[in-house]
Amino acid sequence: MSRQPEAPPHTVRRTELPGAVDDRLYFAQVREDPELEIAAFAGHGDGPIAVVGSAGCTALSLLAAGATEVVAVDVNRTQNHLVEFKAAAISQLEPATALGLLGGSAMVAAARRSAYAQVRGVLTPGARAYWDAHPQAIASGVLQAGVTERLMRLIARTLRLVHPRRTGRLLALRTLDEQREFYRREWDTVGWRLLFGVLCNRLVLRRTYDERFFAHVENPSYARHFRQVAEHTLTGLDIDGNYFLQLLLTGGYQQARPPYLAGPVPVDRLHLVDGTFTGYLRTRPDASMAGFALSNICEWLSPAEVDELFAEIVRTARPGARLVFRNFVGWTEVPPRWRDAVREDRARGEELMRTDRSLCQRRFAICEVTP
Structure with missing residues (x-):
């Protein structure tokens, strides 16, 4: 009796917890500059760091660092x-092929389908079934597959009409x-300003995203916020190194x-968990985590x-663990009863926030957790 060939191992470990859902792909790229998280976790990366998965850019970049x-x-x-797809691509393919498959560089649809065939076998069954059912997303490059990316393409097309x-x-x-002079003389036009209002x-x-994303957000002017962030990015940060703007x-x-x-990414150190962040932390022992990166999920809660x-963060944090969180359009503070255990370094967070190239973010908070 002939032996069946063994299936290739999956690229990453993946665990499912109660409460996981199948929803739209909202984010194909993380609209947060991972260099801030990399800087925040410098010297604190010698243990498990729990990160909001989103599109995987932050998680994979922390591993690369x-x-x-x-x-x-x-x-x-x-x-x-999507995170699993990216991990499979960068671990199984040559860098140029992985970049093209994901959509970071030009590649014809047939070549993307061929590259996907090379990584398909190492995906978990759920991820494989999902991507098999979305061939157009693969053919177009998955970096453009999210709800956010559709909005960003509309903004880019409108911007090309304005400029x-x-x-x-x-x-x-x-x-x-040069950037400041160009912005002042040629870029900061009436059309540019109207783009944000429209x-x-x-x-x-609210029409683009699920309404629960903004259920707990109070911001008097989204348009003003995004215009101010864009102006800072174009006049205060190096354009040449800004891959968010280039894309x-x-x-x-x-x-x-x-x-x-x-560069290389040790994807064998990545563990994917389908479930809520709080739910995951409840599965962890006391004092077992080196860090937490919450993105802006507190805006949804x-x-x-x-x-x-925060109760679970304090319980599971090692002494001196690092916690970072962000705000997109809202504003989050450490809950009052946890401020003795979770101490924010606001000056450092503001310093790092000024370097964020993502064109989107409002706030970056960096905290030390001492249970």
């Missing part, structure tokens, strides 16, 4: 299907002085790439749920 174990947690299985001959010149600038307002965002304006990565696409989350 040397973290010993990263647990990417997302209640939406679809998001973790039909200026985007290439913008990307060619090489000094901050496409980055509360109504558009938005050109559809691909040019001079720069995310850390997980710029009620005050009681935020308090429950």
Whole structure:
């Protein structure tokens, strides 16, 4: 009797917890600069770091920067299907092929389908079934497959109408002085300002995303927030190294790439968890975690749920563990009863926030947890 060939091992470990759901793919790219998390966890990466999975960019970039174990947690299985896809691509393919398959560089649809066939076998059954059912997303490059990316493409098309001959010149600038002068003289037009009011307002965002994303957010002007962030990015940060801006304006990565696409990533140190962040922490022993990266999930939670989350963070944190969280359009503070155990370094967080190139974020908080 002939033996059946053994199935190849899956690229990453994956665990499912109660409460996981199958939802839309909201994020194909994490609209947060992972260099902030990398800086925040410097010297604190010698143990498990729990990260919101989202599109996987932060989790994979932390591994690329040397973290010993990263647990990417997302209640939406679809998001973790994407993280698994990215991990398989960068671990199984040559770098140029992985970049093309994901959509970071030009590749014809047939070549993307062929590259997918090379990684399909190492995906878990759920991820494989999902991507088999979404061939167009693969053919187009999965970095453009999310709900957010559809909105960003609309913004990019509108921007090319507002500045039909200026985007290439913008990307060619090489000094901050050049950027500031170009912005003042040519970029900061009435059309540029109107773009934010038309496409980055509360109504558009609420129609784009699930309403629960903003259920606990109070922000008087989304448009003003995004315009201020964009102005800082274009006048205060190096454009030449901004892969977020390059991908938005050109559809691909040019001079720069995310850390997980710029070097080797030990994906065997990645563990995917389908479930809530609080639910995952409840499975962990006391004092077992080296770090936590919450992204902006506190904006989606009620005050009681935020308090429950911080209770588990304090319980599971090693002494001196690092916690970071972000705000997209809302504002989160450490719950009052946990402020003795969770101490925010606001000055350091604000310093790092000024370096964020993502064009989206409002706040970055960095805390030390001492139970």
